[in-house]
Amino acid sequence: MPMTKKIATRVQDALFGSIHGQSLVYNTCWEDPRLDRRLLGLGPDSRVVVITSAGDNALDYLLDGPARVDCVDVNFRQNALLELKRALFAHATFEELYAFFGEGGGPACAGIYARIRHTLPAYAAAFWDRHIGYFRAGRLSRSFYYHGASGLAAFVFSRLISALKPGLRRNIPRLLEAGSPEEQRRVFAAIEPVFWDRLSRWLVGRPETMALLGVPRPQIDLIRHSHPGGLEGFVRDKVRHVFTGPPMAENYFWRVYLTGRYTRRCCPEYLKESRFAAIRDRLPLLAAHTDTLTGFLAKNPGPYTHFVLLDHQDWLASHAPAALAEEWDRILSCAAPGTKILMRTAGLDVAFVPQAARSRLRFFPELTEPLHAADRVGTYGSQHLAVVA
Structure with missing residues (x-):
């Protein structure tokens, strides 16, 4: 690789690492849970591990009544966002939740936060103490x-x-x-x-x-x-x-x-008033963990029936293939035959999955490819459903 390209590569990686290491990256999930729920087939015996992102889709999964949903993210800010949503479900009204995450903020949000702050984990309260202005009305960005x-x-x-x-x-x-x-x-x-x-x-x-x-x-x-x-x-x-x-x-x-905002008709399922009570009642089934997926599985070996990996393995395949292989070892050791694994990628195939793991997986392109065409987000190259053999 020419020296100039090496330097550019290092600068790009450093920029990405700086942004992701010091910021709330995702303020909403960028994966379509309508497709997830059709492919995963969640039920009362389901034990789900999902990358947290903004937590929207994990809340959505609760509507299918799984036994447990464990949300894992290396960025504690993403879990702090999920914890704020959890606190609003548990200790506020639907209209107050909607003011935060349907309207994107408003004049009442600071007072609502002050009322529920004591229910947040310490790390989440510390984060929102610094950033509750994100929801303040009248700021330049307004949302x-x-x-x-x-x-x-x-x-x-x-x-x-x-x-x-x-x-x-x-x-x-x-x-x-x-x-x-x-x-x-x-x-x-x-x-x-x-x-x-x-x-x-x-x-x-x-x-x-x-x-x-x-x-x-x-x-x-x-x-x-x-x-x-x-x-x-x-x-x-x-x-x-x-x-x-x-x-x-x-x-x-x-x-x-x-x-900058949703409407009552066009919004995630967790922001629909008809869903509020069901999600609130099932919140004890959901937990947030700040860790790598490998670290979480080492501490909590399962077994699990579903994994939702988003697209994080694209990065691992390039930057840390040994860590990717270790992650798959952990996933497969915590998965029973029939466990479903849902993945997305910028590419068009599953080349990012190590061959040793692929040998234990069965893929279903006849299911995922037609659904990919109906994806409302539309930003991924492909999605893949694998079942552990």
Whole structure:
């Protein structure tokens, strides 16, 4: 590798590590739990291990009545976010929960937090003591969803659109409220050529932008090598899929970053009033752990019936193959025959899974590939369901 490329690689990795080591990265989950629940088939005997992220999908899983959901994340800030949501379910009303995470904040949030603060674990209270301003009304960003690493990227992007492309900004509400697939495609056809100018292409290609969005260099390299259009082509295809495929009226993932808030009709299941009591009653089944997945499994050997690994193994496959092999050893030692493992990747296949682990897994592309086309997030190269043989 040429010296200049080595230096650039080190800078990109250092930037990504700095952002992820010092920030709340994900303020909302970026995986579609509607697909997860169809593939996982959770029930009363299910014991689930999931990477925490923002905790939304773990709360969603509680609706299927599993025996237990263990949320694991190396970033304590992600678990602090889940603990705040748990405290609001347990000690606040639905409207107060919705003020925080449906509206993205408001004038009452500081007082609500002061009332429930004592119920939080010490580390979570210490974090939110410093950052409860994320929910303060009247701030420049006006929403919790424009804070944290991914939120900052969404905020900057939305402000650039407002400043430089007012016509495009005016069309976004039309896109979000499209009443039919034909109208949705028609509005996007008018937006797409305006959106993809030199500025947008430059932003997409910047490692700083990708790092803020939670995309490490190994995933960028994987996209560049596996997609015929490279990184820009990949992003263009994914954006086109999202905005011309699944109905935008129910796509809360993109709505929240485009507008800074959800609506009562278009939001995660945990923010629907009809779900509030069921999730609140099942909160004792959920636990948060700040650890690596390997460390958690070493301390808590299971057995477990389901693992939801998101896409973190893309990074391990490039940066720490020995750690990846150890993680799979732990997963398989804690899994009984029939255990389901759900993974996502920036690539198009499961090459990131060590061969020794693959030999013990059976994959189901006939299930995952059709569902991948219905993914409302639309940012992954592929998803995979494996069952332990």
